[in-house]
Amino acid sequence: MLFGLQKCHDCGANPGEIHKDGCDTERCSVCGGQRLQCDCENHDKAFARWTGLWPGKAEADFLSLDLNGFGIEGYSKFFFIKPTDGIEHTDTADSEGRAVFDGEYFIEYVEADIVQLRRCR
Secondary structure (H helix, E strand, O other): OOOOOOOOOOOOOOOOEOOOOOOOOOEOOOOOOEHHHOOOOOOOOOOOOOOOOOOOHHHHHHOOOOHHHHHHOOHHHHHHOOOOOOOOOOEEEOOOOEEEEOOEEOHHHHHHHHHHHHHHO
């Protein structure tokens, strides 16, 4: 596991893995809310995979907000809702629950995002 990343506190998913059904940490890729409390159709579990960081924490820190401010200001909707760009991506999960995006393990994208966030500080 990458330094500083944790397993999901609720379902135990490793960074880059999809959350287990019923996880209270998973965000909905359609509405941006807590997945456990919504019934949106077309939720993408691979897009909402566990990154190893609390949802919104890195973004809130970068914006100098606490998580409450992050939600109140509406940033959670911006970061948690899957964009619809008109391109059909192949977001799936492999047999071990690891998120795959266009044929690549998502953890590679997470690593690149972390490097970029560290450069911005």
